Amino acid sequence: MAMEYDGATQVNEQTMCLCGRIAAMRTAWTENNPGRRFLGCSYYGRPDACDYFKWVDLPLLHPRYKSVINGLLRNDNREDVLEKKWQRIVFYHRIVLVIVMLVVVLVYYVL
Template identity: 45%
Template sequence: MEPNCRCGTAAALKTSWTDSNPGRQFWGCMRFKDNRSNACNFHQWFDPPMCARSKAIIPGLLRRIRNLEDDAKKNEAAAGKIL
């Protein structure tokens, strides 16, 4: 069951992609960063804290995946031009 945030709405389950908490889920206000006067900064971790090793490895792995995906798109585009 999701918690309610300070502004009275149900909190949404979101995923952090920061280098310090990559892939870690948390409950946050659905109106966060919405620039509304009734938005709040509610934040509650859903996942347990990550170990230092995970924090060190995961950001690099995510960058490698992104780079490989970019390379794959470029290769597909180049292959399409050849055919």
């Protein structure tokens, strides 16, 4: 995606790609273009897709913008990881609690 914004992109429902299909609006989430929108072939990823690509948004003008957006994306992913770890800890604590309760019940009825 090394193409540059030409400043004249007209966005509407009828923007056509090179193979005659209506181009799809997508959002880039790469390190260099986080959150930047572009038009591309609606069949992207399929063998019959063309190479149509055109930026809709201007490039991020200040390097700090990229840094902030990428940092927020990393923080969001980190929160997901921490939430999964917390759920796993809670699950294991519940298993331990059930095992302790079973041992207590068995000891009570055996003695």
